[in-house]
Amino acid sequence: xxxxxxxxxxxxxxxxxxxxxxxxxxxxxxxxxxxxxxxxxxxxxxxxxxxxxxxxxxxxxxxxxxxxxxxxxxxxxxxxxxxxxxxxxxxxxxxxxxxxxxxxxxxxxxxxxxxxxxxxxxxxxxxxxxxxxxxxxxxxxxxxxxxxxxxxxxxxxxxxxxxxxxxxxxxxxxxxxxxxxxxxxxxxxxxxxxxxxxxxxxxxxxxxxxxxxxxxxxxxxxxxxxxxxxxxxxxxxxxxxxxxxxxxxxxxxxxxxxxxxxxxxxxxxxxxxxxxxxxxxxxxxxxxx
Amino acid sequence: xxxxxxxxxxxxxxxxxxxxxxxxxxxxxxxxxxxxxxxxxxxxxxxxxxxxxxxxxxxxxxxxxxxxxxxxxxxxxxxxxxxxxxxxxxxxxxxxxxxxxxxxxxxxxxxxxxxxxxxxxxxxxxxxxxxxxxxxxxxxxxxxxxxxxxxxxxxxxxxxxxxxxxxxxxxxxxxxxxxxxxxxxxxxxxxxxxxxxxxxxxxxxxxxxxxxxxxxxxxxxxxxxxxxxxxxxxxxxxxxxxxxxxxxxxxxxxxxxxxxxxxxxxxxxxxxxxxxxxxxxxxxxxx
Numbered sequence: 001x002x003x004x005x006x007x008x009x010x011x012x013x014x015x016x017x018x019x020x021x022x023x024x025x026x027x028x029x030x031x032x033x034x035x036x037x038x039x040x041x042x043x044x045x046x047x048x049x050x051x052x053x054x055x056x057x058x059x060x061x062x063x064x065x066x067x068x069x070x071x072x073x074x075x076x077x078x079x080x081x082x083x084x085x086x087x088x089x090x091x092x093x094x095x096x097x098x099x100x101x102x103x104x105x106x107x108x109x110x111x112x113x114x115x116x117x118x119x120x121x122x123x124x125x126x127x128x129x130x131x132x133x134x135x136x137x138x139x140x141x142x143x144x145x146x147x148x149x150x151x152x153x154x155x156x157x158x159x160x161x162x163x164x165x166x167x168x169x170x171x172x173x174x175x176x177x178x179x180x181x182x183x184x185x186x187x188x189x190x191x192x193x194x195x196x197x198x199x200x201x202x203x204x205x206x207x208x209x210x211x212x213x214x215x216x217x218x219x220x221x222x223x224x225x226x227x228x229x230x231x232x233x234x235x236x237x238x239x240x241x242x243x244x245x246x247x248x249x250x251x252x253x254x255x256x257x258x259x260x261x262x263x264x265x266x267x268x269x270x271x272x273x274x275x276x277x278x279x280x281x282x283x284x285x286x287x288x289x
Numbered sequence: 290x291x292x293x294x295x296x297x298x299x300x301x302x303x304x305x306x307x308x309x310x311x312x313x314x315x316x317x318x319x320x321x322x323x324x325x326x327x328x329x330x331x332x333x334x335x336x337x338x339x340x341x342x343x344x345x346x347x348x349x350x351x352x353x354x355x356x357x358x359x360x361x362x363x364x365x366x367x368x369x370x371x372x373x374x375x376x377x378x379x380x381x382x383x384x385x386x387x388x389x390x391x392x393x394x395x396x397x398x399x400x401x402x403x404x405x406x407x408x409x410x411x412x413x414x415x416x417x418x419x420x421x422x423x424x425x426x427x428x429x430x431x432x433x434x435x436x437x438x439x440x441x442x443x444x445x446x447x448x449x450x451x452x453x454x455x456x457x458x459x460x461x462x463x464x465x466x467x468x469x470x471x472x473x474x475x476x477x478x479x480x481x482x483x484x485x486x487x488x489x490x491x492x493x494x495x496x497x498x499x500x501x502x503x504x505x506x507x508x509x510x511x512x513x514x515x516x517x518x519x520x521x522x523x524x525x526x527x528x529x530x531x532x533x534x535x536x537x538x539x540x541x542x543x544x545x546x547x548x549x550x551x552x553x554x555x556x557x558x559x560x561x562x563x564x565x566x567x568x569x570x571x572x573x574x575x576x
Binding site for chain 1: 343346347348372373375376382383384386387388389399400404445448
């Protein structure tokens, strides 16, 4: 019985308004408690994965599984390069074309390069890469882990005294973080390159466009973009691993499908919300000046 | 029956209770398994035998009761101690549960790499030895998706014996296999138990298989142990005349062992809540 149903059944019906207020209140508490429980589980998974990764990197006698990490990096990142290039090429073209008429009207057509570079390095590079990876890597990780649960592979790992977090979560999480950062660098470069080509089509000098792009992005802008990418990658990896491992053996293909869909939805929501938080923090600390 | 050299049980289950959503799945299970024997745990679908196995291997914590494996209380162990125990037993899952991203050989090598300090050459030799025991040596480089159900079970068995366990658990080893492959798996269980001097606990509802491999048998019904005895005792019950089974319990076990369509199990299913169910349905629509 759901929280809402139990509240409905237990209400003593003093008045319509009071009854519904009680239902809404108790449902809200139930949903909040469930949400906080899930957030807590995700953070516990992060803590365990971080501890295992730290020991694997720095303490002797602890294995990390570098082969698995490399395999996951290829799967998560290398195979996503063409699609990241394609999307960033399109965005690097759309932005100048959209802005050119208005900026040309004010005699500021050259500023297209500045705007394109700032938008790309600070926001669109990491954001678009993360959104692509939430579908490309996140969905695939959740589906894979969910299927492993239903086919008893996770139980077999545990019964063989092998920790699923070390074997499955750590390589996937690290690969997602590293490859989101690396792909963001590629996305940034592609967006500038695409902007140069579009600028040429609009009659702008490519050298001037390139110089303006380079001068528009300082080290802080570049690094903050990569920090964002690392956080987005962590969110994707964590959400995908958590939801994949949360599938119950009896849920079968339906549970796997649900985990996959939820991974994409939750990842995109988490990425966009954290992007907004990052922007507010960086803005308030004057990192955008 | 295999001669018992050590009188103390290797596995002792006492008063084990487990409920899921207010439904009692295990209801005070008591069972002892002795070193070197093949104990078959049997019962109908949903009687709690697979749940019992998952409690024994530490996958599920009970509500109450005790499980002592190798003399250690499994229900109170922390993860580290539990993993130390897990290295001393092997389990064959119903589906084989091979790691699908690894080859058959790598499935076995993974266990050896993680839990031993053996070099790569020795591990390769060990993998070949384990695969030869289950007649799969020539399939070491194949992926699990490329082999049949019977081969998956044999590969799962090779992985289960990777660390030379003292006790082997089998969850429905013959389920879903053709009669010949099923018989081969049965023979493999007997051979491995003798060759490796291990104790085997087999969960199954395949009666032909159970009577082929068992030294002792345990019959579960609705989360309770109905009877524990030697294979001969169960064979006698199976082949007996209904008149020789005075108790309801014996008649129930006899029907299960014989696979008869009629008997106490069928009557129980036919009479259970049928009238109440019909009455509730009519009342629901009257409202």
